[in-house]
Amino acid sequence: MGSIHWNFKGDHVLVTGGSTGIGRETVVKLARAGAVVHFTYSRSGEAARQLVEQLASEGHTVNELQCDFSSAADIQRLTERLTDRQACPIDMIVNNAGVTADSSLYNMSDEQWDYVYQVNLRALFQLSRSMVKHLAVNRGTMVNITSVSGQIGMAGQANYSASKAGIIGFSKALAKELGPLGVRVNCVAPGYIETPMTEEMTQDRRRRLAQSTCLRRFGTSAEVADLILFLLSEHSAYITGEVIGISGGLV
């Protein structure tokens, strides 16, 4: 299967959590499609630098920004840097940064709850709030990465599922707020995808989970990235406030 020919020349895109997994694949595809890409990373500094070097050697413009979304100071520093960038205005945002801290509910600590909620949802609110006018002026687009966990719930992930469901409500509200100004906001809801997050699972668990999908396999980051690029692009000009699933039929 040939790859889709995307064109993002002249666009400035921010991808949070861009050094690994779905975020990394999105950064690569956007850069190769001509976009100027700014991506954040938290702890994967080495992976981030390698990614920048790789894409720069291909002639693309990519900048990495360190930001731990569990830190209020980091978020403030990031938003100050981004809103100062008058010379390279961000007109598209992919809110992808996310974490898990799984546990049975009876065993879940306040810290596990707060950590996941902070990174997955509160940081999304804080970053979006600082960028909202900027995005509106540029008639931009936003794609927020939620999860099937936020739609159907996953055992052992009450915190993660709740935060991902929150992203859906947040995105739908924002789509209504910003639609009249020409800004589109959509969600992508991946199921089981080959990423560092799912690599930690045992082979046996991965096999069982793959069997629970219609297509009997995990998806790839590249497949999710193509959906993200579609929702960022003009090809989806009449789509907003939607949650598009990409789960191989996880029913």
Next chain:
Amino acid sequence: METLRTRMIGLVEEMTQRELTEDALSQSFEELGIDSLMALELAVYLEREFGVRLTEEDLGAIRHLQDIVAIAEERKE
């Protein structure tokens, strides 16, 4: 600058579906029925059409239509 003032009043008329006069400039957002979403829309319009940049802090501090016009006139010059 008359254009800017007239356009701002025109925009508020469209948003609130009310006919307004120049006196509207001295009225508060509350009196004019402008909520925070409409205020954002005004700020976005100013930046798109007149290149005037209002910060989020400006938006939070503005209470009267003439405040937004004053900032716009000052920054446009």
